[in-house]
Amino acid sequence: MEITCSPFGPFETNCYLLIDDAGKRCAVVDAPPDSARVLLPEIRARKLELEALLLTHGHWDHMADAHAFVAPGVRVYAHSKDRSCYETPQNFMGFYKMALPHLTAVDFQAVAVTDWMDDGDSFELLGKAFSVRHVPGHCPGNILFYCASEKAAFPGDAIFEGSVGRTDLPGGSWAQLLSSICTRIYTLPDDTALFPGHGSRSTVGREKRANPYARPEADK
């Protein structure tokens, strides 16, 4: 599986394009503002069939373009604890307009999630098995998508290279985030690549050793 990362939008949110080994089918992880305008033509040019959109959480910078990727046959995976973010994103417009006053209602379009995922759920994508881990704390509906055979995990904004997600947004909880990281992320194999919602990729082992904010249970 080929994984490419492109940051988009005012918060440089990572959008991942996953392409199967045969180079025929693809999936997208998170849909930041502008991602569809750039990626959909690329998907078409490479004659790829878009199989699914995986949404790590409902913050606007991760789902703004989600509606544009939706088409017949495209599955949309997300967690129901962020349902209001996906179904009525315009309700959160005031919050984002504080930092980005140029935004208008057009920038806040709902997305129809087809598959509500919860901790322990799994599905097949691009011929591989993916499983879901619920990692709340940054927000209530943050999930991690894990592909064991590819040693790859997409944790959204739960953890970053050398850092962790902010917990001062609605529904955030520092205690919950630390628990999510220790019990649902640090329990993945050390050589699992982490493809976070912002910044560079890392590995589980590296964060366990060096992340200054989230120390493994054994260190305490």
Ligand SMILES: [Zn+2]
């Ligand atoms: Zn976020």
Ligand SMILES: [Zn+2]
């Ligand atoms: Zn984010």
